[in-house]
Structure formats: structure tokens, C-alpha cells
Amino acid sequence: MSWDLSTQNPEDHALRLANALLRANGGTTALLQMPPATGDTTDAGQLGLNAPSFQSLPLSPVVFRRMRATMKEGQPAKYELLVAAVAVQAAVSELQLSSADTLFSMAASVVVGGKLFLIESIAVSESMGAVYMYRFLLRESASEWQMKQASQ
Amino acid sequence: MENAKDTFYITLRNRLATLNPNRTMILRAVTRPGILVEEGEAPVAELPLDVFVLRWTKLDADTQLPSILAQMTCEIHYATAGTQNNAGLDRGRALEAMDDELLQLLCPSSAQKMNYVQTQAAQMGTLIFWSQALFAPATTVRERMGSLATVDVFAFQEQGEQ
Numbered sequence: 110m111s112w113d114l115s116t117q118n119p120e121d122h123a124l125r126l127a128n129a130l131l132r133a134n135g136g137t138t139a140l141l142q143m144p145p146a147t148g149d150t151t152d153a154g155q156l157g158l159n160a161p162s163f164q165s166l167p168l169s170p171v172v173f174r175r176m177r178a179t180m181k182e183g184q185p186a187k188y189e190l191l192v193a194a195v196a197v198q199a200a201v202s203e204l205q206l207s208s209a210d211t212l213f214s215m216a217a218s219v220v221v222g223g224k225l226f227l228i229e230s231i232a233v234s235e236s237m238g239a240v241y242m243y244r245f246l247l248r249e250s251a252s253e254w255q256m257k258q259a260s261q
Numbered sequence: 262m263e264n265a266k267d268t269f270y271i272t273l274r275n276r277l278a279t280l281n282p283n284r285t286m287i288l289r290a291v292t293r294p295g296i297l298v299e300e301g302e303a304p305v306a307e308l309p310l311d312v313f314v315l316r317w318t319k320l321d322a323d324t325q326l327p328s329i330l331a332q333m334t335c336e337i338h339y340a341t342a343g344t345q346n347n348a349g350l351d352r353g354r355a356l357e358a359m360d361d362e363l364l365q366l367l368c369p370s371s372a373q374k375m376n377y378v379q380t381q382a383a384q385m386g387t388l389i390f391w392s393q394a395l396f397a398p399a400t401t402v403r404e405r406m407g408s409l410a411t412v413d414v415f416a417f418q419e420q421g422e423q
Contacts, residue, residue, distance in 0.1 A: 148291035152377050155274075156267050157301035161289060215290070217303035229306045250304075 123236035128170065128193045131242070136170030139190055140220040141200070141212075163217055166204070168196040173221045176246075188226060190219065190245040197243055209243070218250060225250040262320070262331050264376050265389045265416030269335065270298050270315055272372040277313070280365055286312050299338075310405070311355070313363065314338040328387075329418040337363060337394070340407035349404050356399060356406045363410055367394055374416060389416040 142163040153159045172191040197209050206212050219226050226247035234242040277284060277294045284295040286309065288302065296313040308314050319334035339359050343352030371390040376383045394410040401407075 144289035144291075146290060148289045150291050150293075152267075152271055152382065154289075154291075155293065155301060156270065156298065156377055158378065161303075217289075227304055227306070 117237050119237050119239050121239070123241040124194055124239065127234075127241040128195045131172050131191055131193045132170040135172055137173060137221070138167050138169040139171045139173065139192065140165035140167055141216040142166075142218045142220065142225075143204070143215055144217070161217070165220065166200055166216075168192050168200060170196065171221075185249040185251070187229070188221075188247040188249070190221065190226075190247055192243040192245065194240045194242055197240075209240070219245065219247065221247075225252060262333060262416065262418075264374055264378075264385060264422060265331065265414060266298075266317060266333065266335075267377045268372055268375045268389050268416075269391070269414050270296070271375070271377065273313070273315075273366050276366045277362070281362055284311065284362070308338055308340060311341050311359070312339065313359070313366075326417075331416050331418060333414045333416075335391075335412045335414055337410045337412065338407065339363070340405050342404045342406070352404065352406050356408055360396070360408060363394065367391065367412065374419075385422075386419055387417045389414060391415065 143166045145162050145164055148154070149159050149161070151159065154161075170193050174189055174191075176187040176189050197212065201209055201212050204212065206215075213228070213231050216228060219228060227250050229246040229248050231246070232244045233240045234244065274294050274296050277296050285292050286295045286297075287293075288297065295311060297309075297315070299308075299314050299316045314337070316336040316338060317333060318336055319332075321332040323330040323332070339356075341352055341355040341359060343349035343355050370392070371388045374385040374387050374389050376385055392413040392415075394412050397409040397411070399406055399408045
């Protein structure tokens, strides 16, 4: 058995291409709902008594689309959110996190167009080992979400 | 009923912090004992590993007594995939450890009912008490082993309590 040990020079062309394509094809902004930097350590905060005070972390460009779904009765619709890795990298660096996984594990939900969605799963698209795009599978949330237009 | 549910959770959480201080999780930027109430947190696609998750399901009330006796069923879900150091091969042992921890958390099977709605938690006049845990058969989904224990929690409704 032999291994491929040839050198592969990572380039960011896929990263830039994904960024440009997502921006050109209806690119919009999604808001990750992140916990505040200093969390609520009180008992009330763990019992659902205190408002969680989530902070919105913008990700842009993203493309939001409804999945070509097999419709099931009583099941909320599913959506797909394509996020440029550039946006995720910026968010990771802004919050000084170790990785994108940490960022996603902290996110409670995501808001797109003033509507709240739950994150079902996250997949990545790579080129030569470098992530250029994240794909979020979203499910519509039952709870209503009041968003101020100014904050979008 | 809400006071009884809150008291049950806080009691188990405090006992867990003493019993196994290493079982912690980071949730909403807070490091806390590895136990949570499902309905008090953001919904997730899959329950977290190595954490006890309380899910309130059934409610019964005995109205024939001088005070209404509420009986609430609490499902305690937990799952593990073992540890990274052992490549997950210790998941059976890890689940067994959680079984044992849960049994210890539930003893003694009563606690003073508290009101946590006020800023300073206030002691109420009665106790809450609960049944022995009923364990369902463990489930395995790929490397994830899960277990479910069901506990009936009883509490008297006090005057003015909702």
C-alpha cells in the first residue's frame, strides 16, 4: 500500500469563489443567536425564568432556500442556509473562538429575514482540505420572533 | 407545580455538583453541573452527551385530599459515547457510571419545596418527594448509548400556589 504524500498547496480560490457566488446569488444576512459573553449564572437563568438575552451575530453573505422537501403532515418545513466560510472565519475571529465547531455549538438558533429557525445539522464543503462553505439544515421554529428592522 | 419542578431540578443539580464536580457542561456561556431541564433551554436536534436531561411529561392530581397532591412524571434522559482517550470503547462503563450517579442523586428521595420565582429563593411549607427510578432498557445508536429513567415526583399544592 502506498500513500499519497505529494505536497498540496492550499489556495483560497474556492473560498473567494464561494464568497462571490453566494453574494451574487441572492446573498443576504443571517443572524446567529449567541449567548452573551457573561452568561446568567443564577438559578432563575437555568429555570427558564430569565430572558436569555441572546446576541445577534451577523453572517454574510448567505443564501437561504427552502429544501426540496418531501412534505409530511405536521412537520415544519426545512430550509437550507449556505454560509460563506469567510463569514464564519470572521465570526470565529471576532469572538476569539478556537474553531467554527465551537461557534456552532454555542449558537442557539438563527434568524433569517426576521424569522427564527432551529439548526438541525451542519455540513461543510471543502476544497483541498480548506472549508469554503457551510451548509446549515434549518427547521422553522414554532416560536414567533420579534426583530427590529434596524438591527438586521 | 412549577415550584416542585424547579425544586426537583435544583436539588439534583446541587447534589450532582457535590457528587461529581467533574460532570460539567458549558451552556449559554456558563459552566455548570451537567444536568438541565429540557423545556428551559433552547431546543436542540440531539440531546447532549454525558449530561442528564430532565423532561417533564405526565401530570396527575389527587383532589380527594385536604390539599391537592400533584404527581408529575419526570423522564431523565442521558447518553454517552465514552471518552476520546479510550476511543469510545468505554461507553458501556461511562453509561454505568451515569446510572450509578443518578441513583445517588435521587437519594434521599425528598426535598424542601422552594419558590425560585422570587429573587431570593423562599422556603415553602411542604416537601416534595419522589418515587424510585424506573430504568428503561439502554438504547444504542451507533456509538451513542443512551438510557432513560422515569421518576414520579409528588408535591402538595400550597395556598396561593399556581
